[in-house]
Amino acid sequence: MSTTTVKPMKPWAATPRDRALTTLSVVLAALSTFAIVAATPMKGKIAYFFVFFIAWLVIDSLFVLQKNGVKGVGNGFAEKLTFLGALIVMMAVSSILWSAISRGAAGLNIAYFTQNMRNASIFDPIGMGGIAHAIFGTLLLIAIAIAISVPMGILTALYLTEIKGKAAGLIQFLVQAMSGVPSVVAGLFIYAAVILNTPLRPSAFLGGLALTILMVPTVTRTSQEVLNLVPRDLREAGLAMGATQWKTVALVVVPAARSGLITAVILGVARIAGETAPLLFTVGTFDSYNFNPFVGQNSAIPVIIWSGLNAGSAESIQRAWSAILILLIVVLVIFVSARIFGKKSMKK
Amino acid sequence: MSLDAPEKTTPQARKITTKPRVSDQIFRGVVTAFSFSALVILALIALFLFLKGFSALKAQGFNFITSFEWNVFVDDTGKEVAHFGLQAMLVGTVVISIIALLIAVPLAVLTALFLTFYAPDRIKKILITVIDLMAAFPSILYGLWGYFVLMPMAIYWAQLINKWLGWIYIFDVPEPIFSRSPFIAGIVLSVMIIPIITSVSREVFSQTPLDRVQAAYALGATKWGMIRAVVLPFGANGVVGGSMLALGRAFGETVAVFSVLNIVYRTNFQVLYTQGGNVASHIIQRFGEAGATEMSALIAAGLVLFMLTLLVNFFANYIVTKTVKSGR
Numbered sequence: 001m002s003t004t005t006v007k008p009m010k011p012w013a014a015t016p017r018d019r020a021l022t023t024l025s026v027v028l029a030a031l032s033t034f035a036i037v038a039a040t041p042m043k044g045k046i047a048y049f050f051v052f053f054i055a056w057l058v059i060d061s062l063f064v065l066q067k068n069g070v071k072g073v074g075n076g077f078a079e080k081l082t083f084l085g086a087l088i089v090m091m092a093v094s095s096i097l098w099s100a101i102s103r104g105a106a107g108l109n110i111a112y113f114t115q116n117m118r119n120a121s122i123f124d125p126i127g128m129g130g131i132a133h134a135i136f137g138t139l140l141l142i143a144i145a146i147a148i149s150v151p152m153g154i155l156t157a158l159y160l161t162e163i164k165g166k167a168a169g170l171i172q173f174l175v176q177a178m179s180g181v182p183s184v185v186a187g188l189f190i191y192a193a194v195i196l197n198t199p200l201r202p203s204a205f206l207g208g209l210a211l212t213i214l215m216v217p218t219v220t221r222t223s224q225e226v227l228n229l230v231p232r233d234l235r236e237a238g239l240a241m242g243a244t245q246w247k248t249v250a251l252v253v254v255p256a257a258r259s260g261l262i263t264a265v266i267l268g269v270a271r272i273a274g275e276t277a278p279l280l281f282t283v284g285t286f287d288s289y290n291f292n293p294f295v296g297q298n299s300a301i302p303v304i305i306w307s308g309l310n311a312g313s314a315e316s317i318q319r320a321w322s323a324i325l326i327l328l329i330v331v332l333v334i335f336v337s338a339r340i341f342g343k344k345s346m347k348k
Numbered sequence: 349m350s351l352d353a354p355e356k357t358t359p360q361a362r363k364i365t366t367k368p369r370v371s372d373q374i375f376r377g378v379v380t381a382f383s384f385s386a387l388v389i390l391a392l393i394a395l396f397l398f399l400k401g402f403s404a405l406k407a408q409g410f411n412f413i414t415s416f417e418w419n420v421f422v423d424d425t426g427k428e429v430a431h432f433g434l435q436a437m438l439v440g441t442v443v444i445s446i447i448a449l450l451i452a453v454p455l456a457v458l459t460a461l462f463l464t465f466y467a468p469d470r471i472k473k474i475l476i477t478v479i480d481l482m483a484a485f486p487s488i489l490y491g492l493w494g495y496f497v498l499m500p501m502a503i504y505w506a507q508l509i510n511k512w513l514g515w516i517y518i519f520d521v522p523e524p525i526f527s528r529s530p531f532i533a534g535i536v537l538s539v540m541i542i543p544i545i546t547s548v549s550r551e552v553f554s555q556t557p558l559d560r561v562q563a564a565y566a567l568g569a570t571k572w573g574m575i576r577a578v579v580l581p582f583g584a585n586g587v588v589g590g591s592m593l594a595l596g597r598a599f600g601e602t603v604a605v606f607s608v609l610n611i612v613y614r615t616n617f618q619v620l621y622t623q624g625g626n627v628a629s630h631i632i633q634r635f636g637e638a639g640a641t642e643m644s645a646l647i648a649a650g651l652v653l654f655m656l657t658l659l660v661n662f663f664a665n666y667i668v669t670k671t672v673k674s675g676r
Binding site: 044046071072074075077078079081082083084085086088089090092093095096099100103151152155156158159160162163165167170171173174175176177178179180181182183184185186188189191192193196213216217220244245246247249270271273274275276277280281302305306309320321324327328331332334335339 | 368369371372374375376379380382383384385386387390393396397399400401454455456457458459462463466467475477478479480481482484485486487488490491492493495496497498501504542546570571572573575593596597599600602603607628631632635643646647650653654657658660661662664665669
């Protein structure tokens with residue numbers, strides 16, 4: 001007896017004829033695009049892009065109409081439209097990234113990372129003066145914000161996931177409301193509450209306080225998600241062994257969620273690393289290092305960019321682009337490390 | 349042998365209590381105390397902005413919202429005269445945010461649909477990462493990009509719109525200056541809020557019940573037919589919620605808008621003209637040179653902005669949590 005194996009069929013797969021038609025429609029669309037752009041007063045890359053898209057849409061729809069009928073045309077239309085939407089968003093992102101990289105790279109050199117602006121004015125050529133002091137200032141601000149907001153955020157998350165008290169609903173709501181506080185209001189608040197009322201003057205510490213307001217909601221919400229992922233069994237096992245709730249949380253729940261909690265902190269840092277507006281009220285600017293977080297104005301990368309942009313000389317704008325490139329790299333590194341830690345916590 | 353039974357000792361019943369140990373009491377106390385930090389911070393913000401803005405609010409009354417003059421000077425008699433009105437700034441904020449939403453919502457929904465239903469797995473992963481990253485870009489990067497890269501292009505687009513649609517009032521301009529207009533600020537803001545709307549919409553779309561999706565296919569629907577009949581009605585609330593979250597962000601955005609907007613104290617609806625208003629940018633602009641009287645007015649403006657964003661966020665979160673968690 002001979003058995004015949006049925007060859008698997010894929011009726012949905014594209015036949016060579018379909019592929020040929022797809023290629024043909026793209027070629028036809030490209031040809032007609034050049035013809036239309038040449039014949040009409042339209043100009044520019046964007047005109048080419050849209051004319052090509054419309055031409056492709058029309059020509060391909062004709063092929064689809066011949067194969068699948070009117071319903072198929074609507075279907076193909078929708079598919080291409082969603083593709084166009086995603087493409088436009090990607091074009092915006094790549095334009096932003098490319099402008100930061102291409103314009104920022106020109107101003108990078110050793111001095112840029114090692115010197116400060118004490119002996120350099122905004123008109124000095126690139127190569128004199130750098131942003132080392134601002135990098136230090138930003139790190140100081142981030143350290144202060146972490147020191148305050150991490151206990152606050154993680155303890156709030158513990159209240160929401162472990163204690164689940166009567167106020168949990170209210171707290172949840174308030175944390176969400178807090179994540180919507182505009183950054184300028186956070187700065188204005190510190191200004192109104194501290195600088196107008198006490199002898200404290202703009203300093204890294206006050207900047208850290210303002211950033212804390214923006215960081216706490218991010219840390220809380222992410223930690224809450226992570227703590228909710230810790231299996232109930234672990235908590236129950238801890239309690240069944242006779243541990244108190246405090247011991248269970250400290251020795252079982254938090255270690256189990258450790259890498260997730262680190263992710264929460266990292267995402268919080270990503271939220272505040274590039275904030276500019278609150279720092280204008282609370283930190284001020286300074287041309288050199290200021291190692292005292294409580295007294296005297298300090299500098300930060302976003303503020304350097306801001307003042308470079310407003311100074312308006314070609315050199316200062318070049319420095320601003322270079323600083324934004326560095327800030328972007330910092331954010332990228334933060335983002336990637338958050339991803340890595342996040343994946344780790346998912347596996348556990 | 350006497351059989352003196354040993355006296356029975358019934359052990360004292362162990363006292364069972366649900367009273368936590370001291371260590372737990374301390375733990376719960378500390379955690380609960382810290383959990384109220386959100387409440388305390390929000391209350392303090394409202395309190396101090398109100399206290400410090402009160403003198404301006406009292407002096408200006410309702411004019412603070414309805415008038416559009418913003419000046420303070422010393423007149424001939426040496427008396428300080430102050431007019432503070434936020435109308436132009438408030439209207440400008442709303443106009444710019446609406447432009448941003450009009451651009452961002454269609455793009456974000458299309459992107460979310462593409463990601464959920466059309467994109468191949470590998471492209472999908474990359475795109476999601478890129479869009480998440482976009483949400484983490486510093487706002488000053490958007491400002492720089494908007495001013496140096498987008499503006500030259502956007503001016504050309506504005507000229508085109510003005511040429512063909514100039515007969516409509518909002519696209520008309522009193523004189524042909526198209527730079528630093530609400531239109532350009534709106535485009536910059538739209539790029540900033542696209543990731544918010546996209547991620548919320550994507551989450552809602554991906555929660556569409558599979559049985560309904562398959563039912564639609566079984567009835568012979570095309571993919572687009574299925575999306576229109578099942579996914580869009582299901583996800584509509586989520587899209588609205590995400591858009592409102594984005595609106596809250598758009599209201600409060602400062603640096604990016606300031607870089608590309610020419611702030612003028614006149615209520616202006618002609619969106620292509622180089623004249624706009626924005627509460628947050630206005631605070632930043634005036635802050636440096638403000639005296640005590642004006643500072644109070646700026647803090648009051650901050651209070652108005654705070655209340656506005658709080659309100660929008662409240663509705664947004666209400667809609668999002670309701671839709672995303674329980675479906676419909």
